[in-house]
Amino acid sequence: MKSGFLVFLIALPLCLGIALASGFPPVAGVLTAIIGGVLVSLLGSAALTIKGPAAGLIVIALGAVQELGGGDLAAGYRRALAVGVVAAIIQIVFALCRVATVGVAMSPSVVHGMLAAIGIIIISKQAHVALGVKPESKETLGLIAEIPHSLVTANPRILLLGALGLLIMFGMPLIRARWARAVPAPLVVLAVTVPVALWFHLGTPHDYRFMTGTYHLGPEFLVRLPGTLLDAVAFPDFSMILTGTSLKYVVMFALIGTIESTLTVLAVDSMDPRKRSSDLNRDLLALGGGNLVSAMLGGLPMISEIVRSKANIDAGATSRWSNFFHGVFLLLFVALLPGLLQAIPLAVLAAMLVYTGTRLASPREFVHAGEAGLDQLALFLTTLLVTLATDLLMGVAAGLALKIVLHLLRGVPVAAFVRPRAEATRTGSTLHVRVPGAAIFTALLPLRRTVDSAGGGGKDVTEVVVDVEDAVLVDHTFLAGLKTMAQEWHGTLTLRGLDQLTPVSAHPQATRRRRRA
Secondary structure, three states: HHHHHHHHHHOOOHHHHHHOOOOOOOOHHHOOOOOOOOHHHHHOOOHHHHHEEHHHHHHHHHHHHHHHHHHOOHHHHHHHHHHHHHHHHHHHHHHHHHHHHHHOOHHHHHHHHHHHHHHHHHHHHHHHHOOOOOOOOOOHHHHHHHHHHHOOOOOHHHHHHHHHHHHHHHHHHHOOOOHHHOOOHHHHHHHHHHHHHOOOOOOOOOEEEEEEEEEEHHHHEOOOOOOOOOOHOOOOOOOOOOOOHHHHHHHHHHHHHHHHHHHHHHHHHHHHOOOOOOHHHHHHHHHHHHHHHHHHHHHOOOOOEEHHHHHHHHHHOOOOOHHHHHHHHHHHHHHOOOOHHHEEEHHHHHHHHHHHHEEEOOOHHHHHHHHHOOHHHHHHHHHHHHHHOOOOOHHHHHHHHHHHHHHOOOOOOOOOHOOOOOOOEEEEEHHHHHHOOEEEEHHHHHHHHHHHOOOOOOEEEEEEEEOOOOOOOHHHHHHHHHHHHHHHHHHHHEEEEEHOOOOOOOOOOOEEEEEOO
């Protein structure tokens, strides 16, 4: 219960901010987290993950609302809910077909490029909200170009609230005192900025003078909520569900939501003190069920959220009950104290999202991609730039297309993409798995199925030897995925033949290729 309460304190402002940034009513974010906590945990989700709305899906949700609404955000919201319903059904089908592990085969560089692009898009949109200015541009590059103008014309008191939020969010991690690690930064932000907003009488429309200018303040700069949680319930509009736009967003919600959530579950499992391995398909089934209920009632799409999940582990969580209680605390707070939520300035929520965006698009991500090799940097930048220029689906497709082209140029046979194989033989408790042709991202799923079917990591098989001696290339995704699977197996894993290949960089998981004679 203690860890659930701590996660609740972190989740409350973030859920409101993510919903607003997604073009949904702010209470929709809290509704999503309540369903993700109470319902999904009871459906059998991964033990230590926290389910709820996430910054990584903001761009998709907002795009769906804007494109499907055609200028009418209320209509776009309800049509986006219909998209969420269909995407949730697809996630349930994925789980029943036991293909949740498809996320394991995704290139880390493509995923990080996608997330970096999302971070830049979030910053481009939320920076103006934190300054109290409405930008003219609607496109990401235009919004970025307008930030200097918004700084010059910012509403001073709104700017102060946003700056305080940013200062605390960036400053708290730098404080090494024990209390700073125990108190969530978003809670400190609210504790400081809400009294300042009350001092500014933000809830009362009025003008004020600052230096030579006159500026306006009013309740439009505060969070607005319906009277009760039941009043927040909205139902999907399926009138446009068969259009190309709707189907595009169905694919994005289903695929990217599944991949992000699966990768988070794997990351959280690696941090589990008890070293438990989650059933990825069961978790996806629970997630799909939660997304279905959420979309039917007016909520956002949810995933396993990495920041809240890590905070959950750091707070001492040992079971899925912490996720359950985080949802219960959110429900009680919204039901009993809605007035407190309506005292939160929008600029403060925007500041928290700007901080999240800088984490996603941190310069360290560019450095890490470069350290893994110039090929990985190319995948990262291609995904990022194409996403900024077009949309998320095109960006990911461009990154994957470039990956395939690079592999073909390096001599990877077409059969390695079309019919990837993992040939297994067993000697006692040792499983030998040979990966012929090329050990690339497409070989990860056959390898995983082969080891799982042999009982890898259990009593029957205690050692797995992966043989890449005949491979012309072993790519970064394969090596990174192998490391993740080794953590799940909890057995001994040996990679044979890797020393015969030449790495493209000094990174331990860099792509390795066989030099041609």
